[in-house]
Amino acid sequence: MKLTIFAATGGIGRQLLEQAVEAGHDVTAVVRTPQKLPGELSRQVRVIAADLAAPNPAVLQTAVEGADAVLSGLGPRSNSEAGVATEGTRAITAAMKAAGVRRIVVVSAAPIGTVPSPGRPDPPKHDPGDGFFIRYLGAPLTKAALRRHYADLAQMEDVLADSDLDWTAVRPPRLTDKPLTGSYRTARGRNLRRGLFISRANVAHFMLRALEHPETVRQAMGIAS
Numbered sequence: 001m002k003l004t005i006f007a008a009t010g011g012i013g014r015q016l017l018e019q020a021v022e023a024g025h026d027v028t029a030v031v032r033t034p035q036k037l038p039g040e041l042s043r044q045v046r047v048i049a050a051d052l053a054a055p056n057p058a059v060l061q062t063a064v065e066g067a068d069a070v071l072s073g074l075g076p077r078s079n080s081e082a083g084v085a086t087e088g089t090r091a092i093t094a095a096m097k098a099a100g101v102r103r104i105v106v107v108s109a110a111p112i113g114t115v116p117s118p119g120r121p122d123p124p125k126h127d128p129g130d131g132f133f134i135r136y137l138g139a140p141l142t143k144a145a146l147r148r149h150y151a152d153l154a155q156m157e158d159v160l161a162d163s164d165l166d167w168t169a170v171r172p173p174r175l176t177d178k179p180l181t182g183s184y185r186t187a188r189g190r191n192l193r194r195g196l197f198i199s200r201a202n203v204a205h206f207m208l209r210a211l212e213h214p215e216t217v218r219q220a221m222g223i224a225s
């Protein structure tokens with residue numbers, strides 16, 4: 001496939017890039033700092049520089065033109081960068097519409113199903129997949145600590161839901177740097193019971209796999225080891 005990968009220098013983004021190249025896909029990597037890509041990898045893909053906090057529509061349209069699908073590992077590096085997932089994804093989806101590209105898979109986070117946003121002001125109080133510990137201890141604590149970050153991801157999901165694109169938002173719990181196993185659980189529209197962790201490598205694996213699974217279209221997908 002012809003794939004455009006946004007934020008290919010991040011934890012998940014780098015995994016997306018390596019796994020996509022390994023699988024023989026024709027890859028365009030869109031990154032804010034091209035020097036962060038190792039030389040050998042950057043020689044195997046087309047690299048486009050783009051700061052998604054100040055997106056240039058023409059550059060983004062060039063980056064997605066002719067792609068079969070777009071994958072994004074974009075997320076704020078810190079609370080002060082919160083907002084970039086929403087605005088960056090808005091710019092990416094606008095470029096996709098302009099270029100006639102329909103499929104996009106992005107990274108969100110496990111608590112987002114219960115985070116209010118302008119597009120979903122009254123989400124369910126609890127995710128049906130979360131057990132007692134996550135509902136009453138884990139989720140309230142992380143939501144308090146990462147309030148701005150989660151608001152950004154919830155609004156990013158609004159951007160996708162408001163588009164007529166074929167989107168999938170993957171909602172991982174805590175990310176680890178454990179190796180790729182290809183062995184993990186997924187669920188449509190809910191989290192996984194006792195699903196506390198997942199490796200970045202396995203999230204990337206599932207994002208690529210989702211491209212072959214139409215039942216993931218217009219869905220938020222829970223994932224956990």
Ligand SMILES: NC(=O)c1ccc[n+]([C@@H]2O[C@H](COP(=O)([O-])OP(=O)(O)OC[C@H]3O[C@@H](n4cnc5c(N)ncnc54)[C@H](OP(=O)(O)O)[C@@H]3O)[C@@H](O)[C@H]2O)c1
Nearest residue numbers: 007009010011012032051052053074075076109173174175
């Ligand atoms: N950490 C967790 O446990 C956890 C759990 C659930 C969900 N998540 C979500 O998953 C996302 C991905 O995780 P990760 O570990 O792969 O994150 P990460 O390593 O922090 O990667 C974030 C990516 O976004 C890029 N980015 C940020 N601002 C940008 C901008 N203005 N323009 C262009 N690119 C920009 C970064 O580029 P640079 O390399 O140039 O900085 C980097 O490639 C997180 O951001 C978070 O929203 C995280």
